[in-house]
Amino acid sequence: MRGILFSLVLICITTSAFRPHVFRLRSTKLAAVDSFDFSSRSGWDGFYDGQGSQPYEWHSSISHSIIAQHLVPGDANILVLGCGTSTLSADLYDEINTAKITSLDYSTNCIELMKQKYENTGRPGLSFICGDAVKLETLDHPELFTSIVDKGLVDAIMTGDAWDTAVTDIFKGASSVLSHKGSYILVSYKLSTSAKNFLNNLPEFTFTFNLPGSNDRVSISRAVKI
Numbered sequence: 001m002r003g004i005l006f007s008l009v010l011i012c013i014t015t016s017a018f019r020p021h022v023f024r025l026r027s028t029k030l031a032a033v034d035s036f037d038f039s040s041r042s043g044w045d046g047f048y049d050g051q052g053s054q055p056y057e058w059h060s061s062i063s064h065s066i067i068a069q070h071l072v073p074g075d076a077n078i079l080v081l082g083c084g085t086s087t088l089s090a091d092l093y094d095e096i097n098t099a100k101i102t103s104l105d106y107s108t109n110c111i112e113l114m115k116q117k118y119e120n121t122g123r124p125g126l127s128f129i130c131g132d133a134v135k136l137e138t139l140d141h142p143e144l145f146t147s148i149v150d151k152g153l154v155d156a157i158m159t160g161d162a163w164d165t166a167v168t169d170i171f172k173g174a175s176s177v178l179s180h181k182g183s184y185i186l187v188s189y190k191l192s193t194s195a196k197n198f199l200n201n202l203p204e205f206t207f208t209f210n211l212p213g214s215n216d217r218v219s220i221s222r223a224v225k226i
């Protein structure tokens with residue numbers, strides 16, 4: 001009986017038709033993934049608790065090289081929002097030889113794991129900090145960032161109540177920490193027309209959706225600071 005129940009839960013989790021906001025994961029932690037609110041900090045802390053050095057990649061159908069191609073050659077100071085335990089930050093650092101990549105997540109467990117994993121890997125410009133992406137105006141940063149990369153953060157925020165206020169605040173804060181004409185690269189589930197209309201109405205950015213490399217489930221978008 002328990003076996004049948006588990007199989008049913010697994011089918012529900014992995015079938016996006018049942019849960020439009022459930023993420024598709026390359027992981028063995030599916031049962032745990034279903035048991036928390038993706039928009040809660042304590043939920044994410046629990047998710048990363050004791051995870052170890054094995055990364056979790058969200059939107060694994062999009063290669064990190066493709067994301068790197070959407071960054072501009074002069075990108076010298078990149079902020080990765082909601083970094084999780086993805087290898088994205090290190091891969092971007094290696095691939096584009098960027099001087100500085102700051103990766104932010106609000107889960108202390110996640111940031112501890114990432115600091116331990118990368119502290120002795122010979123990447124002096126790669127740093128991990130704990131912070132809230134909804135409050136970027138309060139971020140202590142010596143210089144403006146040239147680009148922001150978000151893979152799965154806005155998706156997670158959009159599963160919560162009052163997501164519209166949170167997303168508005170993220171982009172308002174992003175504008176305050178980005179340099180002139182800086183870009184926000186958004187890797188997210190394919191956006192509905194209403195979500196695109198919502199983003200197009202944000203006053204700080206101009207969006208281009210479905211950039212090359214997007215697929216039928218995941219979209220790469222660029223928002224340029226006005």
Ligand SMILES: C[S@@+](CC[C@H](N)C(=O)[O-])C[C@H]1O[C@@H](n2cnc3c(N)ncnc32)[C@H](O)[C@@H]1O
Nearest residue numbers: 044057058082083084086105106132133151152
């Ligand atoms: C779907 S995961 C994506 C992780 C990683 N970027 C990847 O591609 O594998 C979303 C991440 O955003 C973080 N997060 C959610 N809300 C946040 C917020 N308000 N501020 C900072 N991080 C947040 C979560 O802790 C989680 O690590």
